[in-house]
Amino acid sequence: MNKVQSPLYDDSTAFGSLSKNKRLGSYPQLQPLVGTVQASYAQYAAVNGAPTLVQNQPISEAAAAFLKGHYASPPAALAHITKMRESTEHLLCPMCGSMHSGTLDHYLPKNGFPIFSVFSKNLVPACKCNSKRNETLLGANPGERVLHPYFDDCLGERLVSARFEDLGAVPKVSLVLMVSNAHPSHSAISFHVRSIVQRSAVVRYLADRWSSLFLKPSRVVRAFAENIATQVEIQALLEEERAALDDVHKGKNNWNSIFVSGLLDPIVLAWLAARFAVPGRVPDSPLG
Ligand SMILES: [Zn+2]
Structure with a gap:
């Protein structure tokens, strides 16, 4: 989007x-x-x-x-x-x-x-x-509708993130909204994500990205070719990475930025930090 x-x-x-x-x-x-x-x-x-x-x-x-x-x-x-x-x-x-x-x-x-x-x-x-x-346009509840790329300014905001749970080789992957219920376009955003984004191949794409990251972290985040010492550093690198992806794709809701947003979840950051900190870890080896 x-x-x-x-x-x-x-x-x-x-x-x-x-x-x-x-x-x-x-x-x-x-x-x-x-x-x-x-x-x-x-x-x-x-x-x-x-x-x-x-x-x-x-x-x-x-x-x-x-x-x-x-x-x-x-x-x-x-x-x-x-x-x-x-x-x-x-x-x-x-x-x-x-x-x-x-x-x-x-x-x-x-x-x-x-x-x-x-x-x-x-x-x-x-x-x-x-x-x-197909012909999906409006939902059953007030405000629910597909967003219009030419007119809905909220599409320029960061609206969606990946969510990774049960972290490991094959985590559970889903999408979460990054806007609160108080957002003026919340109903439309939520409807758009449910009826268009969710039905695309996005979740499979995110799962594939995770799998690549898990097996060889530098394939997805170049800076991960090295063991990163702290969670704060990992976060800073990922924020930089996401800003670059937003820039390349000219928007914040491209699937790659959505993926990195999922990595920026504090639970995932802590998990990554723990993986990099395993004694004797060979740089860029699988995160398992
Ligand atoms: Zn599409």
């Missing part, structure tokens, strides 16, 4: 040109929609895409089908959609925090909100978590 810059394309003008293109099968059927679409785009941006506030103007099934077709294979007026797909592929997935995006996801699902099918501010980069999310 990550906060990313909202796209700056002029969607209203693009839709106008799209509707005028006589070479497209959708001509002239999008023309009567132009005013409604442009007003809807402006209203969406004005309420930051909040699902309960966006006015979902109905459009005909035929128009919806044309828009979905244009999304799948964008004509010249919508070339920016192709560009968005390509330019974000290598970046952190803003929805779940995995290391690559690969595709675009409709924040407001295109079946329920067809009018926003080709609206750039409704198209967010995502990885495979997109297909697991």
Whole structure:
């Protein structure tokens, strides 16, 4: 999960040109929609895409089908959609925090909100978590919703950490929230983590990282090639490591930072300190 810059394309003008293109099968059927679409785009941006506030103007099934077709294979007026797909592929997935995006996801699902099918501010980069999310948007309780990478500033905060229990070769691995119940977006964050992050491969990824760390600590934290003398030093090294990872991935909720946050738990720090302090330990040998 990550906060990313909202796209700056002029969607209203693009839709106008799209509707005028006589070479497209959708001509002239999008023309009567132009005013409604442009007003809807402006209203969406004005309420930051909040699902309960966006006015979902109905459009005909035929128009919806044309828009979905244009999304799948964008004509010249919508070339920016192709560009968005390509330019974000290598970046952190803003929805779940995995290391690559690969595709675009409709924040407001295109079946329920067809009018926003080709609206750039409704198209967010995502990885495979997109297909697991499917049409998930709102939870049963007040405030529960999927977070919007373009509008929810809380995505820039550190929201999630790994939790390691039963420390050893194969610990129990889970995710915990790093924000308190008093956080204004707590319900949304908690819902997003449960319905998107948790359902991704993150826990398996964290377990794999642990396994690498356990067998050869320097593979995961370079400074661990040496035995670190004190818990305070281990903590300082890991904080440095996490800051570097936040920087590389341009966000605090990437899976590698989530992993290191789990190591910064005082119980894990104490465990690591005890492992490094075993008399006669060969540097960078397994932590068992
Ligand atoms: Zn993802």
